[in-house]
Amino acid sequence: MFPNSFSLKTKLRIKNNPELYNNMRKQWRTDNSEIVRIYDLIKYYRRKQKTLALSYLKNKQYKACNTNIFHSVPTYSLSYLLKS
Numbered sequence: 001m002f003p004n005s006f007s008l009k010t011k012l013r014i015k016n017n018p019e020l021y022n023n024m025r026k027q028w029r030t031d032n033s034e035i036v037r038i039y040d041l042i043k044y045y046r047r048k049q050k051t052l053a054l055s056y057l058k059n060k061q062y063k064a065c066n067t068n069i070f071h072s073v074p075t076y077s078l079s080y081l082l083k084s
Contacts, residue, residue, distance in 0.1 A: 006014075014021040
């Protein structure tokens with residue numbers, strides 16, 4: 001139940017008053033879940049932006065072995081299409 005890093009004094013205090021410890025853990029979980037949710041949103045939009053960029057390059061018939069300089073629109077400027 002308790003992490004090994006807790007001292008004996010802390011373990012006794014938690015054992016005598018578990019409500020305070022449980023509230024602290026609950027608060028930590030809610031704070032942490034907000035951060036994880038934001039990271040998941042960032043991953044989701046990065047994935048959408050990647051698929052959009054790949055579909056753009058596929059439609060543009062981009063070839064990897066090309067001697068000409070390839071001028072393409074950056075994917076950031078294509079991100080307005082994600083809102084639709």
